[in-house]
Amino acid sequence: MDTDPVLDELKKLREGRGLNAGRLSRCPNLVAALGAQDSGTAYDALLAILRQMGDGERVRSLRVDFGVDLEELLKRPPSTKEYDFLGDRRSGYGTVIGRGVKTLSRWSDKTIGELRGRLITDRFNGRVVVTAGVQDRRVTGIEVLCYERDDTNMSNGRAIGHPNPEASSLPLVMCGIPSHWQPLSIQFVVAFLGDDCPTKVWALASESVMNVCFGHQRFELEISEGMARCRIDGPDHDHVYGVWWEW
Secondary structure, three states, X not given: XXXXXXXXXXXXXXXXOOOOHHHHOOOHHHHHHOXXXXXXXXXXXXXXXXXXXXXXXXXXXXXXXXXXXHHHHHOOOOOHHHHHOHHHHHHHHHHHHOOOHHHHHHHHHHHHHHHHHOOOOOOOOOEEEEEEEEEOOEEEEEEEEEEOOOOOOOOOOEEEEEEOOOOOOOOEEEEEOOOOOOOOEEEEEEEXXXXXXXXXEEEEXXXXXXXXXXXXXXXXXXXXXXXEEEEEEOOOOOOEEEEEEEO
């Protein structure tokens, strides 16, 4: 029977000390399914998805298993064993809410399946939308939304946000295609906030990041209502795609 390596890695992260960036570095399938390039970014993305799932009792049971917000959920500082062992975390939380460890285990299993459903599949073949905001000539952040192939209305996407921690940025947004993706399309939407819009904007495709500045494939875009948009159908793994502008 086929197994899901991403789900297997998620379940493995409940064991021992739970979820942390160091353990995520040994979960390559999960890191890829989070659309991340490294374990640190994957950790932030996974925590963000957990937050999006709400604060119900079943989600809390999974957070306990992962060791996330443990002191808050136990209403006290965790013991050394609760930090180190899944069974002790469940037992301690069960005492707080008056539930048995078997019930918590069932809740966690159900919720971890729901969490898996929010991640990118290993053979993602839907639509990708990359959005970015530009203010004071700086990219403020990027959000990547992924829509399954049968979501033709693009109404139920999974979002991964990447805020820009720097005080400046290049006049560029770009995206590559992971080897396990075969998306129908990539769409870029760049919003220029305020009255300062660039004089020229291009969609681009390049064989490598190093060649982006040469723009061997460039197509000029129009700015409409402060936004530049483009869509690339059938993108491949041998190119990076993006939007470049000049002030």
